[in-house]
Amino acid sequence: MGTQGYLLTVITFLPLFSVGAVLLLRSDDQIWIRRIALAASLAEFAVSLLLLRGFDSANPEYQFVERHAWIGESIQYHLGVDGISLFLVLLTTFLTPIAILCSWESIHENVKGFFVALLLIETAMIGVFVSLDLFLFFVFWELTLIPMYFMIGMWGHDRRIYAAVKFILYTMFGSILMLVAIVWLYGKAGTFDFPDILALMQSGQLVFPPTTELLMFGAFFLAFAIKVPLFPLHTWLPDAHTEAPTAGSVILAGVMLKLGTYGILRFCLPLFPEAAHRMAQPIAVLAIIGIVYGALVATVQTDLKRLVAYTSVSHLGFVVLGIFAFNTVAIQGAIFQMLSHGVSTGALFLGVGMLYDRRHTFEIKQYGGLATPMPVLMSFFLFISLSSLALPPLNGFVGEFLILIGTFQTHHAWASWASSGAVLSAIYLLWAYQRVALGEVTVEKNKTLPDASTRERIILATVAVAILFLGIASPLFTRRMEVSVNNVLEQTSGSRNASRPVVAPTAPGVAATIPHRALPAVAELQVRP
């Protein structure tokens, strides 16, 4: 684990630093507040691209590692990225300038506070992705909630207070359980350091009795599953998405939901491998229910933004399914799907937001025939919809297909059920598109709506290029993920073997031949250290 400067610290805290700059400006100097925020986020994106240059895709270890004592001995400032978090960081830095640009004209009240919140969220989200110390991770994790709570509650739409409170209570509930589990882990391991804890597990010094492991897994998983959100923990999402301002929805759908799937992959699997395997079946079933359920409920929505919100339940179901297939291809697909969903669904919210800016309503009935007054905006909307409904060779297809093909290797039925999601997504997106864009203009006001402005065209063209690029050049992404994914899979099976020192105290390779069904009984006999 070589130290490569302070790049991650810079990337993590540059937005926070820019918050300082924004705070120095006068509150009514809206133009400069916007400009500084945009410039800062663009600089952030540029700096984050440096990660790609230095990243070694053959290295299974964390890279750009920074490690310093922070609070006492046991809490460290420990950062690093691997092939799993690398692109999630880039996704964050890519979407933030877009979120800022899309709020350019739609936010009028307390502009300063809004951009401060947005930049704070960026720091917090990146912090979540790069933290390797569980305490640090938790701090960033909680830090994402507060600015988002205010963003929904202060700049949101009509039912914003209800949505904000629901959002914070739902996620807090999960967070508390996770905090308990983290503290408990510390109690067992004597450290908050994630790689150290894994090393202790590998060496057999840290062993969890099965029931305890299951409880701890549950505590972590619940926090992450609420965030994803996994059916049936999803009902905060339609409200939060619908009520949030456009930038909030873009960030929520684009990045925040991935904090959950990232957490599952990063922490739940390696820390509690046995429990993860034991719970794989029920979790996969919930994921598949989510895929179908989210799609069906999306189909019948009368509110366009709510419709898009429900599609996330469906698409994130694919990600969870891919993770619990315990298969390299499926997990690579799952990570790719996280990126892909971030761009596509973020883009759908951008489109919906642009309609809202013009008409101040999300009701589908209020639209119709928009392709006539605004052909450019509607063409982009169709293109984004196509990417979301997984039309090859666009990005959505690559992610979904990798998940399906990987999952199918081990679980024919799971993948087959999940495949039906492709039919359903075509139904809800094309139907929605028809009701919004096609036919005669039915509402008089809509006849004179202006087409996409230059600013909007820049935003939409940027995401369209990203969609095409992700779709066609997918190996550039998946190849950088593979080693890390294999690493996680190895940890997920390796530490399972190490938890049975009776059979093979230090030779996981030998132990690997014993079928894992026999494990719980054996592990039950362990004396806790």
Added chain:
Amino acid sequence: MLLLNHLWIILALPLAGAAINGLLGKRWPQSTVNSVAIGSVVLSFLAAAETVREFLGLAAAQIPFIGNYFTWMVAGEATPHPFRVDFALQVDQLTVVMLLVVTFVGMLIHIYSTGYMAHEGGYYRFFSYLNLFMFFMLTLVMGANLIVMFVGWEGVGLCSYLLIGFWFLKKSAADAGKKAFIVTRIGDFGFTVGILLVFATFGTVAFGEIFSQVADKPVDVLTTICLLLFAGAIGKSAQLPLYVWLPDAMEGPTPVSALIHAATMVTAGVYMVARMNPLFSRAPAAMLVVAIVGAVTAFYSATIGLVQTDIKKVLAYSTVSQLGYMFLACGVGAYSAGIFHLMTHAFFKGLLFLAAGSVIHAMGGEQDMMKMGGLRKKIPATYWTMFIATLAIAGIPGFAGFFSKDAILEAAYSGPYANLLLWGLGVAGAGLTSFYMFRLIFLTFFGEPRYDEHAVHVHESTKNMTIPLMVLAFLSIFGGWFAAPKLVGGIDYFEKFVAPVFAAYAPASGAVSPVATEVPASPAMDLLHALTGWPVIVGVLGLLVAWWFYIKRPDTPKRLAQSVHGLYTLLLNKYYVDEIYAALIVRPLLWISTNVLWHVVDEGLIDGTVNGTATVARGSGAQARKLQSGNTRSYAAWVILGAVGFTAILFGLLGVAR
């Protein structure tokens, strides 16, 4: 080897045309849009022709010739089951046929469209979509693995969606586009799972690598794969029970119906089954299913065609029916006959649609044949070309359709997978085909005009429309003659050309090639046999009955309709299949999604639980409020209290605190 080494050029040309017109065409005059659109397709055809010329010089060992361009998807490279998809294109004999048909017919229809669409808005948009369609269709037929093929497959579906809904101001057009996409996607669900099973079974998606392992795989797995893939074909090629989108697709401009919904895209399913023949040939049960679906569809949709009055709807049901023949051919192992029919059908059905478009154009947009009549003299070029196409589809000896349909029915009758019942359906369908096609001709071009001659100024179409008609008419006659020598004991050149594709991986035991193995008694007897066989008899019979019904005794149809009123209504309403689907699938699904999933599960059960918890919390909060009033702070307090409480409980419960 100039172009063979750069196969991508054939695809890139129409893609470039689509991009250029799509991005810049809005500001350009029609002539510039034309040059880009036609130019790219003509060049693509020339590139394809040159490729074929070079291909013919290849040794057998070099076929299929594969060009590998870049790695498109890759995952799990270091694992025992790496997944890797290259963007690779290939040329073999089957591709050659498809390549020439697609680029040549596509080119003609592009030219025709410059006349047909001349007065329409969104001219550049139309040609951009049409070029994009060419790109995806060529990707489909040239893809060297299932995934690249699937890219083309979904892409043509997209273009079909865009072009059916081209006049998107009309709700029916937008509906039809959406229906086409969704119904074919239902089939694609099977196709997708089929691809998954292929990869799980063979560890690859490349055609050559799949085929070389096919002999070692168990029959039941192959059968499952074939049935899943065939589900995709059923959707794309509009077979029972997923054919319902194709008649509606006639909402699109007529050149689109000709190109996409007759000559090329809808035949993709047939192409796919033929492409995957090494698998199908080893899965007799799957082949039987293919044959049954094909034969039943061929007959079934022909019956609906009998009573339709919209000229394009007749042709649409006819297309469904003819596609059924192609599947029947594949199902009885006569792949080359199926592809042969695919080719001749592209000529004569493409022509029928273009001619119908010319009629509609001449009639000022009228599509109801009951409001036509007597057009023969007024639009002679359209009449003659359409008449030739009708002779071809009716299987009148000498015309293209005769050779291809005869080959199919012969294989169904005496081939290795012969099935007399299916043959009977095919023959009956052929009779119906002949009847409804001549009915169309007689209603449109013969008799007295049934329209207001003062209001409608019937005029022949312009040259750019009639010349493509004539070229296709020529092909509708001579396009089948590759097979003609066989009638006098010679060789079917078409079959001989494509045979390697179907023989290379054929199972050793079963005879897959439909080549009649027995030596004919004498060439003359053979000819006589073919000319007096059932397909010809029913074809002529259909003609005569149509003549009796619509020329000799024009009151017969009405009387017949009255005497078998129930049957007539059933056919007129297309067996009420759309209504049945709506009642059994669409409406229940929407109702359940709205009233059960959304309102009960989401808002009732889940949110009810959440809000219930909140109510309890609020109740106790009301008590707490007496002590503390600031609500943000009280939330924070509760959160901390909760955290401490949870920690205490968990730690106490587990006894793990140190």
